[in-house]
Amino acid sequence: MSQRATPPHGGGRITAPLPFPTAARPEVADSQLRANLRRATRTIRGKRQRVVDEVPDWAALRDAGAAIKADVQRRLPELLERFEAAATAAGARVHWARDAAEACRVVVELSRAAGATEVVKVKSMATQEIELNEALAESGIAAYETDLAELIVQLGDDTPSHILVPAIHYNRAQIREIFRRRMADAPPELSDEPRELAEAARTHLRRRFLSAKVAVSGANFAVADTGTLVVVESEGNGRMCLTLPQTLISVVGVEKIVPSFADLEVFLQLLPRSSTGERMNPYTSMWTGVTPGDGPQEVHIVLVDNGRSAVLADPVGRQALSCIRCSACLNVCPVYERAGGHAYGSVYPGPIGAILSPQLTGVADNASLPYASTLCGACYDACPVKINIPEVLIHLRQQAPHPAAERATMRGLSWIMRNPRRYAAALRAARLGTGPLGTSRQRRTGARTLRWLPWPGSAWTQSRDAPLPAPQTFREWWEKR
Amino acid sequence: MVGEALNARDEILARLRTALADAPPPVEVPRRYRRAAEPADRVEILVDRLEDYQAAVHRDRDALPRILAEVDRLAVPADVPAAWLAGFDGQLHRDAPPLPLAELDSVDAVLTGCAVAIADTGTIVLDAGPTQGRRALTLVPDRHICVVRTDQIVGLVPEAFARLDPRAPLTWISGPSATSDIELNRVEGVHGPRRLEVVLLTPEAAG
Numbered sequence: 001m002s003q004r005a006t007p008p009h010g011g012g013r014i015t016a017p018l019p020f021p022t023a024a025r026p027e028v029a030d031s032q033l034r035a036n037l038r039r040a041t042r043t044i045r046g047k048r049q050r051v052v053d054e055v056p057d058w059a060a061l062r063d064a065g066a067a068i069k070a071d072v073q074r075r076l077p078e079l080l081e082r083f084e085a086a087a088t089a090a091g092a093r094v095h096w097a098r099d100a101a102e103a104c105r106v107v108v109e110l111s112r113a114a115g116a117t118e119v120v121k122v123k124s125m126a127t128q129e130i131e132l133n134e135a136l137a138e139s140g141i142a143a144y145e146t147d148l149a150e151l152i153v154q155l156g157d158d159t160p161s162h163i164l165v166p167a168i169h170y171n172r173a174q175i176r177e178i179f180r181r182r183m184a185d186a187p188p189e190l191s192d193e194p195r196e197l198a199e200a201a202r203t204h205l206r207r208r209f210l211s212a213k214v215a216v217s218g219a220n221f222a223v224a225d226t227g228t229l230v231v232v233e234s235e236g237n238g239r240m241c242l243t244l245p246q247t248l249i250s251v252v253g254v255e256k257i258v259p260s261f262a263d264l265e266v267f268l269q270l271l272p273r274s275s276t277g278e279r280m281n282p283y284t285s286m287w288t289g290v291t292p293g294d295g296p297q298e299v300h301i302v303l304v305d306n307g308r309s310a311v312l313a314d315p316v317g318r319q320a321l322s323c324i325r326c327s328a329c330l331n332v333c334p335v336y337e338r339a340g341g342h343a344y345g346s347v348y349p350g351p352i353g354a355i356l357s358p359q360l361t362g363v364a365d366n367a368s369l370p371y372a373s374t375l376c377g378a379c380y381d382a383c384p385v386k387i388n389i390p391e392v393l394i395h396l397r398q399q400a401p402h403p404a405a406e407r408a409t410m411r412g413l414s415w416i417m418r419n420p421r422r423y424a425a426a427l428r429a430a431r432l433g434t435g436p437l438g439t440s441r442q443r444r445t446g447a448r449t450l451r452w453l454p455w456p457g458s459a460w461t462q463s464r465d466a467p468l469p470a471p472q473t474f475r476e477w478w479e480k481r
Numbered sequence: 482m483v484g485e486a487l488n489a490r491d492e493i494l495a496r497l498r499t500a501l502a503d504a505p506p507p508v509e510v511p512r513r514y515r516r517a518a519e520p521a522d523r524v525e526i527l528v529d530r531l532e533d534y535q536a537a538v539h540r541d542r543d544a545l546p547r548i549l550a551e552v553d554r555l556a557v558p559a560d561v562p563a564a565w566l567a568g569f570d571g572q573l574h575r576d577a578p579p580l581p582l583a584e585l586d587s588v589d590a591v592l593t594g595c596a597v598a599i600a601d602t603g604t605i606v607l608d609a610g611p612t613q614g615r616r617a618l619t620l621v622p623d624r625h626i627c628v629v630r631t632d633q634i635v636g637l638v639p640e641a642f643a644r645l646d647p648r649a650p651l652t653w654i655s656g657p658s659a660t661s662d663i664e665l666n667r668v669e670g671v672h673g674p675r676r677l678e679v680v681l682l683t684p685e686a687a688g
Contacts, residue, residue: 006500007496007497007499007500008496036664039664040664040665043664043665043666044661044665047665056515057513057514057515060511060512060513060514060515061514063511063513064510064511064512064513064514067508067509067510067511068510070505070508071507071508071510073505074501074505074506074507074508076497076501077494077497077498077501080493080494080497081494084490090648095489096488096489096490096493097489098489098492098493102489146672147662148660148662148663148671149662152662165661165662165665167662168665171664172663172664175663194663194664194666194668195668195669195670197663198660198663198668198670198671199670201671202670202671202672205672206586206672209672210582210583210586210621223647226647226648228647234658234659234660234661234671235658235659235660235662235671235672235673236620236658236671236672236673236674237671237672239616239620239652239672239673240620240672240673243616243617243620244582244617244620254493254497261642261645261647262639262642262643264642265638265639265641265642266514268638268653269514269602269638272602276661276665276667278534278655278667279530279601279602279603279655280599280602280603280604280653280655281655282534282654282655282656282657282658282659282673283652283653283654283655283658283673284651284652284653285650285651285652285653286647286650286651286653287650287651288647288648288649288650291609291649291650293579293615294609294615294616294617294650295615295616295617295650303493305493305496305497309493309496309497309499309500310500312497312500312501313499313500313502315503315505318500
């Protein structure tokens with residue numbers, strides 16, 4: 001344990017209320033949910049693969065993306081100061097928030113000062129993380145989600161289950177039902193054709209866009225050299241929010257920095273292809289402070305820590321801050337595909353959530369999440385910025401609390417394995433001990449494993465077989481040659 | 482620090498500096514990716530990519546008058562070239578002084594130019610520069626007719642960044658408004674213009 005103080009952890013919707021296995025059980029049993037997830041993740045995996053395969057320099061882009069992010073982490077304090085200076089010079093006002101509660105307070109005060117009783121919102125993971133909608137509601141300000149999937153989730157009184165497509169757990173028929181029940185102006189004869197559902201959302205939000213005074217957004221990237229913010233989207237709801245209201249408040253995690261404007265040339269190639277499986281998403285907006293006569297004339301940026309400095313303090317785990325929220329790792333994960341996003345209990349689900357949430361909150365508060373993985377490594381292969389998710393998962397498992405019996409066993413094993421004589425003796429003993437059991441099972445079935453062990457080994461064999469010691473070790477064989 | 486409460490900014494920066502106490506080594510960023518494409522078939526690739534994402538592309542000299550003939554109320558930026566409007570006899574809504582949102586919402590189409598077009602991704606970039614107007618102009622109307630000069634077409638994304646100035650508000654457009662939110666299938670037409678029509682002109686024809 002190091003002597004220096006670790007920066008404080010974050011709060012908000014990032015702590016799993018139930019252990020992952022408990023939360024996953026009902027989700028895995030929901031055959032409708034599993035069918036929806038299977039269909040959606042299969043579709044997106046195919047689309048992603050096609051557009052990644054047509055880029056001859058994909059590997060070089062990944063290398064560059066990973067290196068830019070690693071460089072940013074190393075220089076984060078200096079780059080944040082540079083960002084603040086550039087954005088301020090361009091007419092934006094920069095605010096800082098230590099944690100979720102402080103970030104919410106800043107946004108509420110700014111909205112109030114702008115005289116707003118309602119705000120329109122662009123989909124943003126950071127505002128979901130800090131539970132901004134709830135904080136605004138408590139202060140009498142209604143927050144309207146304008147991204148189609150966020151709107152579906154908000155109308156359904158539900159929580160997001162995917163980083164990119166928060167309503168991935170619903171199919172079209174379920175979405176039509178939510179619109180019919182909760183959207184006052186939905187046409188009564190609304191069908192479940194995606195085109196009609198999108199049209200209903202367009203009509204529903206149009207007047208709100210044209211009259212909103214305050215918009216709240218996140219940002220995909222923040223450019224240190226220029227003070228530029230970037231929002232990547234599809235529907236045009238982002239452009240509406242970023243362009244039409246008088247006041248714009250953007251909530252940005254401190255890790256979103258990239259050093260230069262030209263660095264975006266890497267991420268605007270990596271992100272759309274990894275995320276929606278498109279060569280480019282329909283709309284990307286970039287703005288730098290205030291442009292007179294064009295767009296919001298009051299531009300606020302709230303830089304949020306909320307546990308990110310604690311993540312940065314871990315030399316192995318800090319690579320999680322490279323995440324550009326594409327969700328490719330969710331779509332390729334066998335565990336996510338079966339359990340769905342809600343089982344992770346955090347706004348950040350899937351493989352990236354399994355390493356990000358426990359680090360933001362401290363591993364003790366999210367101890368089951370590093371185990372929500374088979375360590376198959378598909379996430380690492382898919383990650384556009386090469387975050388070694390399996391490496392961080394194992395690293396965090398070592399930090400998670402372990403039962404006293406397990407710790408004692410491991411200490412004992414470590415003592416045995418440190419010495420070749422003790423190790424050889426232990427192997428011989430184990431072979432003698434399991435001999436009769438093993439030979440009879442091997443004769444019957446050919447297997448070199450045991451199906452169950454007596455307690456406490458039964459905790460292990462509940463979900464896997466225990467291997468038997470080999471009849472002869474390599475060293476024994478070598479000596480007899 | 483004793484007895485003195487740090488403000489949020491200084492405290493966050495101090496936390497981040499503490500977190501980096503291990504002094505990670507400098508990182509060299511390898512830029513082995515393609516920075517420029519062969520100039521060969523940019524136009525063909527752009528057309529292919531635009532059409533793949535359901536934008537309509539017109540390449541003949543008479544395309545503009547033909548398209549405008551079916552438009553009644555047309556919004557244009559203050560500095561729209563007169564040549565683009567030759568023969569247009571509908572209602573012209575010039576954005577000078579700035580049109581109220583309700584009026585923008587009532588026109589049939591908007592006609593603008595662009596700053597850069599990227600062949601590889603089928604993207605048109607607006608930077609609020611000449612012939613483009615402010616951002617709301619190309620957002621609220623349901624149909625966007627965009628003139629792209631062939632000399633504005635670059636091959637790859639990095640080439641576009643080299644031509645752009647971040648101080649201008651930038652809008653990157655790749656096909657009409659769309660969503661993938663329902664079962665992850667792309668559906669065209671949500672909040673932005675539901676029709677995107679691109680008219681390709683040579684620099685001479687564009688005036």
